Amino acid sequence: MIDLLVPDARFDRVSSISIKFDLQLRGFTHVILDMDNTVVSRADHLVPQDIIRWINKAKAEGIKLCLLSNNWHHAPFEIAKQLQIPVVAKALKPLPHGFIVARDRIGARSGDTVVVGDQASTDVAGAHLLGMKAYLVEPLSRINEPAHTRIVRSIEDVLTRPRLSPVPKGQQPTQETMQDTIVEKRPE
Numbered sequence: 687m688i689d690l691l692v693p694d695a696r697f698d699r700v701s702s703i704s705i706k707f708d709l710q711l712r713g714f715t716h717v718i719l720d721m722d723n724t725v726v727s728r729a730d731h732l733v734p735q736d737i738i739r740w741i742n743k744a745k746a747e748g749i750k751l752c753l754l755s756n757n758w759h760h761a762p763f764e765i766a767k768q769l770q771i772p773v774v775a776k777a778l779k780p781l782p783h784g785f786i787v788a789r790d791r792i793g794a795r796s797g798d799t800v801v802v803g804d805q806a807s808t809d810v811a812g813a814h815l816l817g818m819k820a821y822l823v824e825p826l827s828r829i830n831e832p833a834h835t836r837i838v839r840s841i842e843d844v845l846t847r848p849r850l851s852p853v854p855k856g857q858q859p860t861q862e863t864m865q866d867t868i869v870e871k872r873p874e
C-alpha cells in the first residue's frame with residue numbers, strides 16, 4: 687500500500703527534470719502533468735518562466751504532454767490554452783478514470799508515460815494504480831493551500847520518507863572519498 691505512494695524519483699521542480707536523462711533515456715515519450723503547485727504556483731496563479739521554457743523544450747523534443755487536474759474551476763483550461771497542451775480537468779485523482787482519459791488524449795501507453803506532480807496521494811498513487819511511473823516535485827508554493835491539503839501533505843511526507851537513515855556524523859564522505867563517485871554535471 688505504502689509503495690503506491692513512493693515516487694520513482696523526486697525533483698525540486700518540473701524544470702529540474704532532465705528531458706534527455708530523466709525522460710528520453712528512460713523511455714518516457716509522454717508526460718501527464720499535474721497543474722496546481724506543479725505547473726502553476728498557488729501563490730500568484732502563474733506558470734513560472736522556467737517551467738514554460740521546460741514545456742516548450744519538451745514539446746520541441748517530441749514529448750507529448752497533457753495536464754491532468756482535480757481543479758473544478760476554469761483555470762486548467764486557461765493554463766492549457768496558454769501552454770498549448772491538452773487538459774483533463776475535474777479528474778478526481780487518484781481514481782484511474784482521469785489518468786486513462788489523459789493517456790488516451792495524447793496517444794500514450796502506461797509504459798511510455800510518466801506522471802509528474804506534487805502530491806503523493808493523488809499524482810503518485812494514481813500513476814502507480816495504472817502501472818505508470820511517477821516523479822514527485824516539491825510544491826511551487828505552500829501559500830494558500832487549503833487546510834485539507836496541508837494535513838494530507840504532512841501524512842504523505844511521513845509515508846514517502848526515504849527508508850535509508852542518514853550516515854552518522856563522522857562517517858560522512860569527504861571530498862577525497864567521493865572523488866571516484868562524483869558524476870559529471872549533467873549537460874542541461
Ligand SMILES: [Mg+2]
Pocket residue numbers: 720721722723724803804805
Ligand atoms: Mg498539485
